[in-house]
Amino acid sequence: MSRILLFNKPYGVICQFSRDGMHPTLADYIAVPEVYPAGRLDTDSEGLLLLTDDGKLQHRITDPRHKLPKTYLVQAEGVPDEAALLKLRQGVQLKDGMTLPAEVRLISEPVDLWPRTPPVRFRKEIPTSWLELTIREGRNRQVRRMTAAVGFPTLRLIRWRIGDWSLEGLPPGKWRSLPTA
Missing domain, CATH: 3.30.70.580 (Pseudouridine synthase I, catalytic domain, N-terminal subdomain)
Structure with a gap:
């Protein structure tokens, strides 16, 4: 077994x-x-x-041939607009090629989330937002590269679900x- x-x-x-x-x-x-x-x-x-x-x-x-979905909670720098979310949903061009389309939505900050040690750097002038993002591939640092490519770098990344x-x-x-x- x-x-x-x-x-x-x-x-x-x-x-x-x-x-x-x-x-x-x-x-x-x-x-x-x-x-x-x-x-x-x-x-x-x-x-x-x-x-x-x-x-x-x-x-x-x-x-990658099995395309098992992986869902992440992403704290991003800034607040993505609908155009940025659409790019993620359509696939993003990275240096190693186009990503598959992602499922993505803006969410409220998760209420039961544990604090990170060390904490994410806080900047008063720059707001942050939370995304729930699901991909079906697993390139090196893919989620971070995808959010950066659409102008909203990842500050904190938590894989929440695999399949x-x-x-x-x-x-x-x-x-x-x-x-x-």
């Missing part, structure tokens, strides 16, 4: 078990043998990371195991 772990990766943690001497790693939070991350989440991003001991499942989660798996009710630095078939 295979295992799936849902982990709420805190800011500053690297997505590997081996130590690099500079950052906390998965080994600082998860003492479960033979599970490996299904995908990556940048050190400066937070949120849902799936780990499994099932190589086929790991492949299905990470392979049917969600971060709901899982505090930062904690994990839970799911039953699998």
Whole structure:
């Protein structure tokens, strides 16, 4: 029977078990043998990371051909107008090519969101906004590059959902195991 772990990766943690001497790693939070991350989440991003001991499942989660939706909560610098949201919905030209269309909407600041350590830099003159953004590919730093390309850089990025798996009710630095078939 295979295992799936849902982990709420805190800011500053690297997505590997081996130590690099500079950052906390998965080994600082998860003492479960033979599970490996299904995908990556940048050190400066937070949120849902799936780990499994099932190589086929790991492949299905990470392979772009399966186009598994990944939903992010994005704190952006500025307030995107409808034209910027439309660009994200149609796909954005990046240096490595056009992205697939994203699902995106402006949302209120999530009420149950944990504080980030260190906090996002506050600037009184520049407002921020929150987006819920879903993509179906996983290029390097894709969400950050997409929001920057439409003029609203990402300040805080939290992966909230991968497919049917969600971060709901899982505090930062904690994990839970799911039953699998």
